[in-house]
Amino acid sequence: MKESQPSAIYLKDYQVPPFLIDKTELTFDLDETTTVVTSRLHMRRNPASGKSTQPLILDGGPDMKLIGVAMDDYQLPPEEYRLIDDKLIITATADEFLLTCETLIEPQNNTRLEGLYRSSSMFCTQCEAEGFRHITYYLDRPDVMSVFTTTIIADSKRYPVMLSNGNEIERGMTDEGKTFVVWQDPFPKPAYLFALVAGDLAVKDDHFVTMSGRKVALQIFTESHNIDKVDYAMEALKLSMRWDEEVYGREYDLDIFMIVAVDDFNMGAMENKGLNIFNSSCLLASPETTTDDAYLRVEAIVAHEYFHNWSGNRVTCRDWFQLSLKEGFTVFRDQTFSADMHSETVKRVEDVSFLKTAQFAEDAGPMSHPVRPSSFIEISNFYTLTVYEKGAEIVRMIHTLLGAQKFRQGSDLYFERHDGQAVTCDDFIAAMEDASGVDLSHFSRWYSQAGTPVVTAKDEYDAEQGIYRLTLTQETPETPNQPTKLPLHMPVRVGLLDENGNELAAGYQGDASVEHVLDFTQASQVFEFTDVRECPVPSLYRGFSAPVKLRYDYSSENLLTLMSADSDGFNRWSSAQQLAVNELTQLIEQAKSGVELSIHSQLVKGFKRLLSDESLDPAMVALILALPSQAYLSELATSIYPAEIKQARAHLKALLANSLKDEFKKTYQSLNTQVDYEATATEIARRSLKNTTLSYWLETADEQALVAVAEQFSNANNMTDQFAALSIAVQNSHPQADTFMDAFYQQWQNEPLVVNKWLMLSASQERPDALDVVTGLMSHPAFDLKNPNKVRSVLGGFGQSVSAFHNLDGSGYAFLADQIIVLNKRNPQIASRLCTPLTRWKKMQPELSSKMKAQLERIMAEELSKDVYEVISKSLL
Template sequence: MSKNNPQPIHLKDYRVPSFLIDKTDLHFELGDKATLVKSKLSLRRNPACTVANAALELNGDKSLNLRRLVIDGKDLSVGDYELSEELLRLADVPDYFTLECVTLINPQDNTSLEGLYQSNGMFCTQCEAEGFRKITYYLDRPDVMSVFTTTIVASKNRFPVLLSNGNPVDQGEVDNGRHWVTWEDPFPKPAYLFALVGGDLELVEDLFITASGRQIPLRLYVEKKDLNKCEHALDALKRSMRWDEEVYGREYDLDIFMIVAVDHFNMGAMENKGLNIFNSSCVLANPQTTTDDAFQRIEGIVAHEYFHNWSGNRVTCRDWFQLSLKEGFTVFRDSEFSADMGSRTVKRIEDVNVLRTAQFAEDAGPMAHPVRPASYIEISNFYTLTVYEKGAEVVRMIHRLLGKDLFRKGSDLYFDRYDGQAVTTDDFVAAMEEVSGQDLTQFRRWYSQAGTPRLDVTDEYDPANNCYRLTIEQSCAPSPGQPVKQPYHIPVAVGLLDEEGKDIPLTGGESTELLQLKEQSQTFTFENIPSKPVPSLLRGFSAPVKLCYNYSREDLVFLMSHDSDGFNRWEAGQKLSVDIIQGLIADYRAGREGVLDSLLVDAFRKVLSDRSLDQAMVAKVLLLPSEAYLGELAEEIDVEAIHNVREFVRKSLATQLQDLFMDCYRRNRSTGGYELNAEAVAQRRLQNLSLAYLMTLNTPAVLKLAQEQFQNADNMTDTLSALTQLANCEFVEERDSALDAFYQRWHDDSLVVNQWFSVQASAARDDALEQVQSLLEHSAFDFKNPNRVRALIGVFCNQNSVGFHRLDGKGYRFLSDQIIKLDAMNPQIASRLLTPLTRWKKYDSERKKLMTAELKRILDTKGLSKDSFEVASKSLG
């Protein structure tokens, strides 16, 4: 790497801060053309720092215009400090002192959406990870925690609502129609948790009474147009607060809790202390504009951000390498909350689908990194599935190893011991060790080693001694910087089924036994097993691994019918589908005519015919493995083969089971008003899944069904599902008519228009790329809005495999064009769009050549951001 290129930051180089900030006073004067920021910092030397007379180095940004600098009342001249694009350095300062700083910033020009910026004329902030340095000079690192007092001054007419962290303590009016509000946050926090909002917003309010009887006003601030979309988020918030009290004993600590909905936002939401700022797509909902999946997603995100109040705010991470300390733990917490609010099995299936489809691909790619990374160039690139979802799986494994009660004791100890501190993943694991007496030294490798472990399982049955043995071998492929991996400590939950499909009692009479795999190869023996069992392996997906066991197709059908573990019943169906589809892909590539195995047809027939089954589970079982997952399983991704074979299987199932799918559609068709409960959601999923299968037949009768549903549906779930089928059908006039009607109906609703873009971006049409290119010119497309960019460009490049991976390479050129354009405006979004190109090694030689050419083109772009440079350079390295 050239010395002129951005250089990595390493965990091994961590040093404690030289100074601490006990108190931070901020004063903002929000203006049309510029904003004046005054900071007053009470600083002292850190007694833990061993560097004598260290200089004070404050983080900053080239966008800051420094107007004044004062130490203990004395103005500093230019010769008293050193100023660069990223640092303000003061070489000679006292041990204790007050530093006052005045900066001028331009939020209206801040397209990066980091720091203080404007969204639809509203001032708002996003300071995680390093956005605060774009507001003023500061020790912008998570291990510097300070008590904040913030005063905001602005036009009362244009910005009647002025918000910041904590509780409002004073307010008033000044000249020229301006007003001010002062906020005080009594809890020390790092700068990344700072928040400010100023705008013309409406307030929807609710109330939560804590376990100790305190009344907490809940305030949701939205634009006037969104007043009818607030109820669901507030209900989800109250459920989250109650759940955190009951399950973790954590009560809310401030006098009010606030949420603000923002249209322009790089992330889903941000857990700023007491003032959560949300991407509007992750908080606003009503049945007419929001799908069932979005309702559930919103509930989970609201819970996630609230749970951060303890797992992230009261106890935060020492440095950004420890990001999973707060994110992995909180994802686990929000996943458990969602499981308790709905179907635990269905939630587990959904989480594992994301993990195996996307995170495993991340583990196998050039950006592979441990849950606790060893280095980074730009921290924004490490808000990844590995840190979040795999990090949550690591916490889940600890929960499984300790059990519910000991895990709760461990979390109590962790929160109590480290309240108000910035700590590490090792501190978290140590608390769990202390309460349980378990040695988790080897388990810590989950935090330090990258990649997805593979388990190869073989078995043997000894009928003479009624003895059954499982031998499990673990391995993990090399990843960047880690050619050799040490054995993991892996919890493997196992059940054994007898010939009638019943669980064989294992240790303690339990139906499931937790094996602890610690060696590269271990054999586990089960005594008193009367006949050769069928093993149910990795129940509940007890570890984030790839499991390889030679199940026959008949074994998988048997497990689908009998396994008492709901996840493994679904998993057996997925394995059966994968095995059959992979066989058909081999036929397709060899030019042989494919014939669908009747085992899959019979399995689907049984599931469709059995009314006694959990309908939410049925909807999951009837879903074939996605093209993305099939690609992840392939040594080399054959785009056309995977797509065409999967479509062949869908159409074959629809043809042979047409009457059953039609009956399922009609039986589950919505007839009454919209309800958001488990039964109603399952009915809509089955209805729309059946319609999707039937639409593969491309008959006028089924087309009419889709059109009638599209025209008459009273909720967005059914409307959007019908539109999706029409957008993918062969009836061009009807397709275009439906897309036009949908836009005309919803063109004033930004969140619904995002869905309109996504439906077209994902449609598997021959002219998909040309359609997406034309939509870039649509009046509703806004390149500065991350939600629009994700809905159109992100969906096309990540979810439309045949369209993006065209053999002529135009899909790759299209993406690189957009990345180069975006990088100059919003580096975070640009670098995240790079993901499809980073996986070039999984494709054929011609596509590899085309994809790497675009990566090199991006790297050659003058002024490329650190964000995009890191991803592109590592992808080619």
Template sequence: MRTEQPKMIYLKDYQAPDYLIDETHLTFELFEDQTLVHAQLVMRRNPAASSGLSPASLPPLMLDGQELELLSLALDDRELSTGEYQLTDSHLTLQPSAANFVIDSSVRINPQSNTALEGLYKSSGMFCTQCEAEGFRKITYYLDRPDVMSTFTTTLSAPQHDYPILLSNGNPIASGSEDDGRHWATWEDPFKKPAYLFALVAGDLWCVEDSFTTMNNRDVALRIYVEPENIDKCQHAMDSLKKSMKWDEDVYGREYDLDIFMIVAVNDFNMGAMENKGLNIFNSSCVLAKAETATDAAHQRVEAVVAHEYFHNWSGNRVTCRDWFQLSLKEGFTVFRDAEFSADMHSRTVKRIEDVAYLRTHQFAEDAGPMAHPVRPDAFMEISNFYTLTVYEKGSEVVRMIRTLVGAEGFRKGSDLYFDRHDGQAVTCDDFIRAMEEANGIDLTQFKRWYSQAGTPRLDVSESYDAAANSYRLQFRQSCPATPGQAQKLPFVIPVELALMDGQGRELPLQLVGEDAAVGLSRVLQITEAEQAFTFVNLTEQPLPSLLRGFSAPIKLSFPYSRDQLMFLMQYDNDGFNRWEAGQQLSVQMLQELIGQHQRGESLVLDQRLIEAFRTLLADDALDQAMIAEMLSLPGEAYLTQISEVADVVAIHAAREFARQQLADALFDLLWQRYQNNRKDSRNSDYVAQAEHFARRSLQNIALSYLMLSEKAEVLTACLEQFENADNMTERLAALAVLVNSPFEAEKAAALSSFAENFKDNPLVMDQWFSVQAACSLPGALQRVEQLMQHPAFTLKNPNKIRALIGAFAEQNLQGFHQADGSGYRFLADQVITLNALNPQIAARLLAPLTRWAKYASARQAQMKAELQRILASGELSSDVYEVVSKSLVD
């Protein structure tokens, strides 16, 4: 823990390292009570940092190190005395005597007591590592920064009976047994990498094996290591890996480079997964999946995360980031790549809807809060706090906009140039942009403001039609609200894909003033000025614009659509995303009307046009069932909160529940028919993790969620039948969720009890059991959560449990969390204070709901700020928690 105020680190202060590490040789002696780490670093003066200095002018060497016990230190085989080096809590400093030298050190560390899950730690009896961003300094003294790249040779030694599997990066080159029951293995990674990509695993693991033949006919061994009880849950991840490898060859021309690719599933993990070179370490929730224990969403997440980490082999490993300010260089690019992969594997439209809904609900809230920062931050106290939705999801949207501007072929040319030019290098976002510019002959100077300016741009659009001239004019006005440290924003480059539709729903040819002919039926306009207008000609009637198709830019767009126009777009727009978007806008307008009625004490009256729009959807047998399910999903309470000037949690919940009840009552017969047909298909077919089956189950389950509002006996019977007889977790969990949120107390209690009994030995399924109850908006939510924290399956030492119970309550249960007496805020603050000492990363991430105090009325603001103040005054805060709390208290 740090007792002093953490210091701010600035991008503008970046300097190249004074020294480089060409070779890293590590030996780990793993014991139950300690681990000994012996490191040999072959080092040299960095030519890029020594310009203008004489060879004799060697600066001190400062190595990073935390929580290490130094046992020995040698320079060029000469043991150093304590007077020849300086040791602090965070650094080891010594003076090299030549431009080329070798450092040998031995340290003692204690993985068994490492609850922060950074560096080397133990999970379920297994040794494993997590070194991104700055965890390697908890393993040995090193230049722990991404622009220092080295080859690694790693030897592990451990008791063979307890740790029969010994893994590290690269290819295995030697192994053997020792007389005392121990054994050893040596791994060599021939590709230079920064320390954050180092990995080590030692444990009693079983393995699923397969192989992949690359486009150049190289055979790669594929292995997924898990604990023995999970060996039957790996096939989906293996299939996903092989699909990912093939896709990356087909779409990007990228071939895997080692002889072996390994994945290890770990129960205790702060993040989703880690792309360590050749040895990916995964949160078990992102690799284990089979029908009986994992939902459709979990199957899709496993596929996406496996792809994401594999794609990092090029966009992150072979080409890595120069410094942590450039984090989106690898993460934003790779999120874009995995999103495109998922779109190609399933429904492109549904994938886009899911991604945009998540972005607008969560990343837009981050942009509007005290932790708002650019895609490429210019300063931070603790880098762990910047593994954010802005860096990942918004960073992906920035890459997507580049692809929109240059086209698919131009984007491939730019990515080829980027990978070929910078292979084996640590580079910047500017290097990525430069490759795109040079490959396509364009200037992206103004576009780069997306990397340096924080906040969500707003685009207000107005129209005018000149019947005499047959011309139609669209006027665009862009702005971006002030964010911390950035009061004024310069205009962005905003690509707006659009079409114009006639009264029959047909797309019209698009011809701008000054053009000789129409250019297609859909096109991309580039908005580059604060105010900009475009005039289309040869239009014999006033068109209806379909704007921001496919969500072509991560912005808030405003156009004065009437409700009838939105219903028209829901029915006729051939851009699937915009059909969904029209429905969302229609729902938002009507929900906001209901919210106003509730606040004024009026009787709630739902506009019947929403019911008729949903009726049309349910009656459309030609429409993809996944699209129907998405369009039947009303905007969530978190999104309605995010778009409110001052969020009224009670009114939002009341309005949304009233609308759901009205829809359920009016559409019962159609919903019941859809449910019965799809449930019949489910009963008559085996589980398949494919898009068509996902679609059927998603519509079946959203229909059930509406139907249960009727409280009819036949629906309860159907729900219980689904819960008891489903052959897959998607249907079983959906039935449990609607039961938990229903008034059927006896059935609810019985279902929860039987679910827990059946899955008590499966930690991931129990996480879902926790989440379903934590998200229940019925009265008594906080008391239920506090009681569940005493359950034997819950522990504060496991991040998945924390997210499943405490995180679900604070993020998803707005009714329970925002109780008028402030009890939800006090509860969350208590957990943050406790976790600050155990796992600072998780503590800091839990804080997000409290940081959004400015969105609420004065009473709740005061309560939330008081809890932030209490955290700040609670004692020795980690830099992770201190940064979030201190920034959140700045008015």
């Protein structure tokens, strides 16, 4: 542990930058061993700062060597500047000047993958959030926006492709025989949006004609052996461009839009202006190597990064506390795009399932923070589910409160008012208020208040007067540094059903309809509905209209009614999940008590109805049939007992499988048709239900099911079906599971993204020697500690294995701590994200809690990066 620990940065301390950079001229002389970067910064004092004597302080990085610095034509001697804590400080400056810096960096030794680094044989960058300071000295903050001109000099035989932001304006040869290419981005941007790529790459060319008739060149670059896997991404890009024009009126603004696939990347993708850089796993797709889930992920991420061109690039965030201004808004945009491209209900269920499992856990953990944090030590730690997913829920609630038309008017005003500016979440709210006339001042608390609200619903029915009264009470639990919570403004979509599942029209505030949106703003509030002809079953928070935990005493019969008949598809799924949670909770308590597990499951009746109703969307049926995950049940638990949760889930799944064996078998066989692969909503839905029912059928140990799994694994013409069969075999101890695993690796060992799936499945196995398997994977030829995807595959899979990770002797926790300590020095961003499972120690059963805490303390004793220190120190409070 360091003697002096990193200090926090606070939102309340924000001040405008004392200097501005009007133009940034960069020259990169790329070489195999060292790269020389020359920056020419056209600077002036910021008139808004009011600090005319403040020194110039530029951000730098620890692995960067300063060769020289000049102000205008004057080369500064060492005594006229200082280098302190990676910052370049110059005391004497004019009001306006040209600052030239020459730095030397070694991209090939950059294991943190921030700034300029090597991935395979190419140079590439990642500058968000604070990577640019590892390239050259700069005002590396999002509210300093500059027009960039970039010159790349390299050996064109090694690096025939040289890319940067904007449009190419010049190309030629240097006196030394190298090639140079000059790129200019006419739109001011902060340094975090800078990008550079140089390598020997293949390209897929296409074009898009905008709504004003401009022809935009589209290019996707990959290594040559992957260029056949970008067609789907290209189509997704064109769909995204058209959708953004039609739904938001946003037209693309440059002459060219480029995407590059990179194997070594900490994130999913990066929206650099005009030159998006993607993790290969988020861009490459083919039927043989890519599952349906991965296809949908590619489409969503391509859309997300493209949408950032306006919600993030043209209008960016003033400071990193406002990160959700661009990320939450853009996640909402990509979610609604995907919903329009496929099934709105299925997309909503998938998004909320992820939110409830992961973001709710984050809200309840030591790293809990508001969507707009008040402080941070390392900004990389705040690229969180709270900022992204909960931030998107806030935007969705505004959309619900305003309606689609007024929301569009608000977004139009926001883009018009703030084009070319770095702004705040308050500016976004103000645009929505001004365009709609709706007061959102109370609603704005969502940005500053951490935690997941708990809403308790109670009701009464006056049969004589036909009045139904619904009482809602909200309370948000205490979170770190926020003991006091205020009531939030949330929209509550409500419908009423009779006992047969038919919707009841009801009067509310002069409106008689089958659904109402309630404005819930107080700690406790009563809503009265009139002309209700019988005692209803309430369908609450339809479409998950607010990110809350709902408490209502539904009977099993109520839940079956909602599950079978609710017109709101989301609440059909939610009711099935709640019914499963109720039954699993009983089984978990039995397992903790050591008694034989036994339950009369109401899910049997509900699932039987679902499987017999051919009118339903197969994708929705598959989602409803999926039992709540181990992770979600852990998030719900007051004290987590991993082995008992696993035992309860296995028991209930086996009970359902054996009770409905004929239905699962029949459904699988009816859907198991050999057709050409298509990544369409219809075909994805068919495969989803087919593979879900196969998983249940195999639970019965039916000989025919064993054969069906083997045949599907061997004969599948797409990765979705083959990998599903493999996973089902492994998870259900199919007698040929090990043979399948070996065959799968032999078949796909030259496809890294497929091998990553094999690594994750290998690491997640439940077997007595599970930890030995994971340890062996760390030295497998397919594993590379330098590659974040492979680290996430092995250690992510390891975290899913109760046998490996939650071993009662604590060896699993010690193994993860070992990896965090190693990666802390190599790649702090990845190391900090691996800490998350250990941060749940306070909720873990006593026998495991103490062992988790001991590993946190062991990590804390090391000399830690800011990234890891922040997570570990907060976890131990």
